Amino acid sequence: xxxxxxxxxxxxxxxxxxxxxxxxxxxxxxxxxxxxxxxxxxxxxxxxxxxxxxxxxxxxxxxxxxxxxxxxxxxxxxxxxxxxxxxxxxxxxxxxxxxxxxxxxxxxxxxxxxxxxxxxxxxxxxxxxxxxxxxxxxxxxxxxxxxxxxxxxxxxxxxxxxxxxxxxxxxxxxxxxxxxxxxxxxxxxxxxxxxxxxxxxxxxxxxxxxxxxxxxxxxxxxxxxxxxxxxxxxxxxxxxxxx
Amino acid sequence: xxxxxxxxxxxxxxxxxxxxxxxxxxxxxxxxxxxxxxxxxxxxxxxxxxxxxxxxxxxxxxxxxxxxxxxxxxxxxxxxxxxxxxxxxxxxxxxxxxxxxxxxxxxxxxxxxxxxxxxxxxxxxxxxxxxxxxxxxxxxxxxxxxxxxxxxxxxxxxxxxxxxxxxxxxxxxxxxxxxxxxxxxxxxxxxxxxxxxxxxxxxxxxxxxxxxxxxxxxxxxxxxxxxxxxxxxxxxxxxxxxxxxxxxxxxxxxxxxxxxxxxxxxxxx
Numbered sequence: 105x106x107x108x109x110x111x112x113x114x115x116x117x118x119x120x121x122x123x124x125x126x127x128x129x130x131x132x133x134x135x136x137x138x139x140x141x142x143x144x145x146x147x148x149x150x151x152x153x154x155x156x157x158x159x160x161x162x163x164x165x166x167x168x169x170x171x172x173x174x175x176x177x178x179x180x181x182x183x184x185x186x187x188x189x190x191x192x193x194x195x196x197x198x199x200x201x202x203x204x205x206x207x208x209x210x211x212x213x214x215x216x217x218x219x220x221x222x223x224x225x226x227x228x229x230x231x232x233x234x235x236x237x238x239x240x241x242x243x244x245x246x247x248x249x250x251x252x253x254x255x256x257x258x259x260x261x262x263x264x265x266x267x268x269x270x271x272x273x274x275x276x277x278x279x280x281x282x283x284x285x286x287x288x289x290x291x292x293x294x295x296x297x298x299x300x301x302x303x304x305x306x307x308x309x310x311x312x313x314x315x316x317x318x319x320x321x322x323x324x325x326x327x328x329x330x331x332x333x334x335x336x337x338x339x340x341x342x343x344x345x346x347x
Numbered sequence: 348x349x350x351x352x353x354x355x356x357x358x359x360x361x362x363x364x365x366x367x368x369x370x371x372x373x374x375x376x377x378x379x380x381x382x383x384x385x386x387x388x389x390x391x392x393x394x395x396x397x398x399x400x401x402x403x404x405x406x407x408x409x410x411x412x413x414x415x416x417x418x419x420x421x422x423x424x425x426x427x428x429x430x431x432x433x434x435x436x437x438x439x440x441x442x443x444x445x446x447x448x449x450x451x452x453x454x455x456x457x458x459x460x461x462x463x464x465x466x467x468x469x470x471x472x473x474x475x476x477x478x479x480x481x482x483x484x485x486x487x488x489x490x491x492x493x494x495x496x497x498x499x500x501x502x503x504x505x506x507x508x509x510x511x512x513x514x515x516x517x518x519x520x521x522x523x524x525x526x527x528x529x530x531x532x533x534x535x536x537x538x539x540x541x542x543x544x545x546x547x548x549x550x551x552x553x554x555x556x557x558x559x560x561x562x563x564x565x566x567x568x569x570x571x572x573x574x575x576x577x578x579x580x581x582x583x584x585x586x587x588x589x590x591x592x593x594x595x596x597x598x599x600x601x602x603x604x605x606x607x608x609x610x611x612x613x614x615x616x
Contacts (some may be wrong), residue, residue, distance in 0.1 A: 211480070
């Protein structure tokens with residue numbers, strides 16, 4: 105009998121499950137799911153959201169914390185990379201960064217170090233596969249807003265545009281700090297993530313106002329974590345379990 | 348099969364300052380040999396030497412530790428002491444842990460995936476999990492030395508839950524169980540033991556009279572908590588310590604600490 109079993113039988117208690125399990129991205133782990141299909145729809149919508157100008161840079165933000173913007177940003181980035189675009193996900197949430205955790209990777213160098221000129225862009229970028237790379241936040245700086253507002257940040261985005269078809273910026277929540285507002289002026293389009301059943305209506309309205317105030321191009325909102333009521337219908341098009 | 352275990356089963360001590368002249372532990376080779384003899388009398392066969400790695404107490408690199416371990420092993424063998432010493436370090440938490448690791452000044456226990464880390468006694472740094480994240484993504488599991496001794500954990504034992512969630516393992520000091528560091532530390536150790544959240548026990552021995560080698564006394568003191576608690580923990584320690592030296596995967600089998608508020612607590616407000 106294993107140690108765990110012995111303890112379970114000798115004392116009826118549950119072992120703590122490691123909660124740090126890789127969160128995963130649905131577009132990758134469950135490509136046939138309703139959620140993944142929703143991301144593909146979102147991808148199409150983003151591609152056609154602008155008639156005159158191709159959207160090359162996107163900021164993903166939310167009104168408050170824990171609405172799922174990093175998950176949405178990651179899924180958008182991966183889903184574009186699946187359509188043979190070269191994509192980079194950049195963690196611009198220099199307050200509570202999470203890209204490194206979501207991909208279980210080191211965060212010794214990242215955006216901060218590149219902006220401060222401590223390392224080159226090549227040294228900081230981490231490669232996931234041929235089409236998808238990411239740049240983690242790096243060390244949390246004392247002055248995130250100033251760093252993100254700097255011309256170094258603008259230059260960074262421009263340089264990334266030389267190498268990538270699409271740049272997705274994960275940003276801090278709008279109502280907490282000014283970071284996302286600043287970044288929204290540096291990108292082609294901004295996506296506002298709203299968590300179903302959690303984000304309050306006035307919070308969303310205020311977030312939208314904050315973006316409008318700086319003249320951001322809000323290309324859409326994403327309603328995240330919605331109860332799936334259409335599963336039966338979609339299952340006809342391929343259920344995960346049938347694989 | 349799991350049944351009542353009498354003393355003498357615990358043979359591995361994973362925390363000790365037995366190496367001579369390297370930190371505030373053993374002064375010289377003679378003291379080291381005395382400590383080892385004492386350990387042998389107690390039934391210990393294997394000891395991990397974990398000298399301090401922190402400013403002022405000792406900054407011997409892991410390579411220096413390994414050389415000294417080899418010397419002690421040879422000398423002990425000549426003296427007819429049947430104990431094997433393994434290399435390790437008790438790394439004091441600081442922001443440069445990852446740098447020190449990459450530079451090779453600090454290392455893991457017996458070159459395994461497990462690194463022993465000590466926290467500050469009186470404060471809980473907010474960045475611990477973020478800093479240690481960097482060693483975890485390099486496949487190293489932190490083993491936290493004697494959490495029962497840290498004041499923040501004694502004041503609020505539920506603070507340890509965050510570290511359980513982060514995937515750390517924990518080691519109890521034999522002296523803490525015996526009550527040698529005071530009631531508050533003993534009480535916290537008992538609570539953690541009841542939750543089975545320690546995978547390891549260590550003597551944290553520094554000398555021959557005061558903080559010495561040996562684990563049996565602590566296990567006997569555990570009987571006071573209750574027999575079942577002793578048996579379960581003894582088994583966890585034994586199995587986990589073996590796996591530690593083999594560098595195989597070690598399961599955390601404990602449970603988190605519950606926020607203990609009496610239903611009458613509002614009366615005392």
